[in-house]
Amino acid sequence: xxxxxxxxxxxxxxxxxxxxxxxxxxxxxxxxxxxxxxxxxxxxxxxxxxxxxxxxxxxxxxxxxxxxxxxxxxxxxxxxxxxxxxxxxxxxxxxxxxxxxxxxxxxxxx
Amino acid sequence: xxxxxxxxxxxxxxxxxxxxxxxxxxxxxxxxxxxxxxxxxxxxxxxxxxxxxxxxxxxxxxxxxxxxxxxxxxxxxxxxxxxxxxxxxxxxxxxxxxxxxxxxxxxxxxxxxx
Numbered sequence: 001x002x003x004x005x006x007x008x009x010x011x012x013x014x015x016x017x018x019x020x021x022x023x024x025x026x027x028x029x030x031x032x033x034x035x036x037x038x039x040x041x042x043x044x045x046x047x048x049x050x051x052x053x054x055x056x057x058x059x060x061x062x063x064x065x066x067x068x069x070x071x072x073x074x075x076x077x078x079x080x081x082x083x084x085x086x087x088x089x090x091x092x093x094x095x096x097x098x099x100x101x102x103x104x105x106x107x108x109x110x
Numbered sequence: 111x112x113x114x115x116x117x118x119x120x121x122x123x124x125x126x127x128x129x130x131x132x133x134x135x136x137x138x139x140x141x142x143x144x145x146x147x148x149x150x151x152x153x154x155x156x157x158x159x160x161x162x163x164x165x166x167x168x169x170x171x172x173x174x175x176x177x178x179x180x181x182x183x184x185x186x187x188x189x190x191x192x193x194x195x196x197x198x199x200x201x202x203x204x205x206x207x208x209x210x211x212x213x214x215x216x217x218x219x220x221x222x223x224x
Contacts, residue, residue, distance in 0.1 A: 004152075043113070044153070044200065044215040086152050095166045095207045096143060100152030 002027050004089050006101035013077050015110045021072040023061075023087030023101060032090035033070040034098065035061055039083045047072075047085070057081070077108045112137055114203050114216035122222045123191050131186040131219045135203030141165070142184040143213060144176055145200040153200055159184055160207035188221075196223045 003026040013019055025031055035047040048056045050063040050070060061072045070087060084103050091097035115134045123129050135142050141160040145153035158166035159178035173189045182203075188195055198220050202213040 006152075043217050046212050088152075091155060091166070095158045095160070096141060096202070096204045096211060096213045097155045097158050097166045097168070098153075098213065099155065100145075102150070102152050 002089060002092060002099050004087050004099055004101035006085075006087055006104050008104045009102070010105045010107065012107045012109070015079055015108055016076050019072075019074045019077045019081070019106065019108075021085050021087075021104050021106065023070045023072065025068050025070065025087075025089050027068070027089060027092070029092060031063070031065075033061075033063060034088045034090075035059070035070075035072050036086040036088055036100075037083050038086070044086070077106075079108050079110060082106055082108045114201055114214050116199075116201050116216040116219050118219060119217070120220045120222075122224060124224055125191055125193060127191050128187065128189050129191060129221060131188075131199050131201075131221070133184045133186070133201030133203075133216060135182050135184070135201075136214055139203040139205050139214070140182055141204045141207040141211075142178055142182065143202045143204070144184070144186045145202065146170075147198040147200055147218070149197070156186070158207060165207050191223045193223050196221060 005024045034049045037047045086103045087101040088098040143158040144156040147153045155168040157176045162178045178184045198218040200218045201216045204211045
């Protein structure tokens with residue numbers, strides 16, 4: 001079955017420290033993966049997707065098919081990065097349906 | 111900001127009742143998806159509609175139904191409400207229903223079943 005696992009519920013780091021939010025997936029085909037972010041009192045929004053290979057707000061994520069992972073990284077965390085982060089996998093049924101992980105709360109303090 | 115709009119924002123219902131949630135997609139978007147987000151979990155896919163036709167369905171009971179109107183807005187209906195239906199219901203719209211198209215989410219409707 002297709003599944004997304006985010007093993008950490010909460011990740012607390014200091015400003016300027018590196019950040020890595022872990023995401024592992026289970027999928028038999030060629031996966032399409034995303035990171036969504038939800039800032040306090042705001043709606044869920046797309047942060048980045050693996051097919052575009054871009055860096056948004058300093059965040060990057062590399063798809064590792066061997067380890068079935070799509071970890072989100074940032075070299076120097078900022079306080080404004082504090083938010084809930086969800087890893088998501090495009091459902092194999094087609095369409096834009098997504099399978100989400102449980103999310104990781106990132107807390108960046110000074 | 112003409113984003114995805116959902117109504118109502120909050121709703122309290124009694125077990126056994128029926129509820130209708132509404133979603134207006136971004137102008138020009140023809141696909142709408144619905145998700146249920148229980149506290150502490152990620153969103154779980156319920157339905158996707160495109161051009162008024164159901165294009166995908168998640169693992170939810172038949173008490174859940176939806177439809178899409180000619181103006182591409184959508185309704186999610188839940189019958190015979192259970193306490194476990196208490197959740198944040200999210201609507202997402204996208205230009206089309208396939209391909210590398212981004213899904214834009216609404217603020218959600220918080221449903222509490224008592």
